[in-house]
Amino acid sequence: MPLIVLRCPPDLGSVDVNQYGRLAQQHWQELRPGSIAQLDDLETFFTQLGNDVQDEVRARWTAQRLGTPTVAGESYLERAGRLRQMRHEAEADVLRELVLLPADDDADLTDDPHLNEAQVVQEQWREHHLHELLAGRSAPGDFSAAERERLRAGAPARLVELTGLSDEALRRQGLL
Structure with a gap:
């Protein structure tokens, strides 16, 4: 029997994109069309992003579970609810x-009364270049x-890792 591969329309990606990748693609199509237009391969990018998010959620949730002591006298349903809440919190953070x-x-940046114009420009620069690193159009050695x-500065640890800006990645490249 022949293998049949189903594909969604190009703007929605393929069936290989997990729920996080689909969420990212929908969010970016609506709010980040300029960023999407710069991507060379939407399917690969959102598949990888979705997989990275899934792995990170699992890693954080596991770390939380292992680092949280068992509550004495807790029923099965109470424990299940507490663990489910931990997972939701890890997922929301990621x-x-x-x-x-x-x-x-960047309406959020320009409307923030706590940021002056120079800080807004700095944040826009950071976001643009972090996105370029994530998309693979630039490398840490370009900076x-x-x-x-x-x-x-101020970037979440996982984003630093994914962009190749972690201490370990920079050492491997001879940049640190």
Whole structure:
């Protein structure tokens, strides 16, 4: 019997994209069309992003579960509810860091009364270049040591790792 591969329309990606990849693609189509237009291969990008999100959620949830002591006298349903809440919290954190990124127009940044114009420009620069690193259109070696530090400042650890800006990745490349 022949193998049949089903594919969705090009703007929705293929069936290989998991729920996180689909969520990212929908979010980016709506709020980050400029970023999507810069991607060379949507299917590969959102498949990889979805897999990375899934792996990170699993890793954080596992770490939380193992690091949380058992509650004495807790019923099965109470424990299941507590573990489910931990998973939802881990998932929400990872989605905020890697998927639900601000809109291309950076309205959130420009409307923030706590940021001056120079800080808005700095944040826009960081977001743009972190996105370029994630998409594989640039590499950490394309930036000076000072620029790499600006990119790393305040970025979530997983994003630093995914972009190749982690200490380990920079050492392997001879950049640290």
